[in-house]
C-alpha cells in the first residue's frame with residue numbers, strides 16, 4: 001500500500017488547515033447573517049496552535065476549567081466565557097482574571113461567588129435545565145432525571161436572581177437546526193418571563209453546523225426570528241465538534257498482523273482506548289481511509305488492534321481492496337475534535353505527535369512526546 005504521508009511521524013494527529021478554514025468561514029457566515037456570536041468550546045477543540053486563526057473568524061472561546069480559561073487568554077489573547085459544574089474555591093480568584101463571562105451551574109454556586117464575580121466586572125449567567133433534550137444516549141444527555149447540570153425553572157423560586165445577565169443552556173449533541181428550533185421553543189415557553197431582563201442567551205454546543213447535511217439557512221432563519229422577539233439578547237453558540245469537524249486525521253502504522261481464529265488482526269502503533277477513547281465510550285466505529293467500514297465480499301478483511309494490553313482495545317472489521325502489510329500506513333479520518341483533549345498514556349503508550357498540514361501542503365510538527373509526558377502524570 002502506498003504511503004501517503006512519508007514525512008509525517010507515526011502516530012500523529014494531523015490538522016489540515018484548509019479544512020479548518022472552510023469550517024471557520026461557514027461559522028463566520030452564520031455569525032454575520034444571524035447576528036450572533038460563535039465561540040469555540042475548548043473541551044472539544046483545544047488545538048491552540050490555531051487559536052490566532054480562530055480568533056480571526058470567531059468571537060472567542062469557552063472554558064470549562066481554569067486551565068482552559070488560561071489557555072484562551074494566553075493563546076487567543078482574549079478573555080474566556082467560563083462555565084464549570086462547580087468552581088474550586090482555591091481557583092476562583094484566578095479564574096476571575098481570565099473570564100469575561102461566568103455561568104454558574106446552581107443557585108448555591110451563584111450565592112457563593114456572585115459578589116466576587118461582579119466586583120471583577122464579569123458578566124454573570126446561570127445554566128438552566130430546560131428539561132428538554134433529543135439526545136438518545138444518557139451519557140451525553142444533560143436533561144436525564146437527576147441531572148446535576150443546570151437549574152430547572154421550578155427551582156427559581158424567587159424569580160431571576162439579581163445581577164444575572166444571561167442564561168446558558170446546553171442540551172444538544174451533534175444535533176441539527178430543527179432540534180435547536182424545538183429546544184428554543186421550550187426555552188421560550190419556560191423561561192420567556194426572564195428573557196426580556198437579560199443581555200445574553202448562550203445556547204451551548206452540540207450544533208453540528210459544519211457537517212455536510214446541516215441546514216445552515218434554516219439555522220440562520222430561526223435565530224433571526226428569535227432575535228426579532230428578543231432584540232435585547234446577544235445569542236451565543238459554543239460548538240466544539242463543529243469547529244474541528246472533519247479537519248484532519250490520525251496517522252498510524254501497522255506493526256504486526258496476527259491470524260486469530262480465522263480473523264486477521266492488524267496491530268497498530270496507536271490505541272483506541274488511549275488515543276481515540278470516544279470510539280469505545282460513545283461508541284462509534286471510526287472511518288479509515290481507503291477501507292470499507294462494512295466489509296465487502298471479495299475484499300481483504302482486517303480487524304485493527306491497539307498497542308495496549310486491553311483486550312477490548314480493537315475495532316473491526318474493515319475491508320481493503322489489497323492485502324495489508326507490516327509497515328503500511330492506516331489513516332483514521334476525522335480525528336481532531338475530542339481526541340487529543342482526551343488522550344491518556346495508559347499502558348505507558350506514547351502520545352501521538354501533533355502537527356498540521358498548512359495551506360500550501362507543508363507538514364509542520366508542533367510536538368512529539370516521550371517518557372517525560374508519561375512520567376509527569378504519575
Ligand SMILES: Cc1ncc(COP(=O)(O)O)c(C=O)c1O
Pocket residue numbers: 041043044083170172173174204205206207238239240241242
Ligand atoms: C456546556 C457545553 N458547551 C459546549 C459543549 C460543546 O459541545 P459540542 O462539541 O458537541 O459542540 C459542551 C460539550 O459537552 C458542553 O458541555
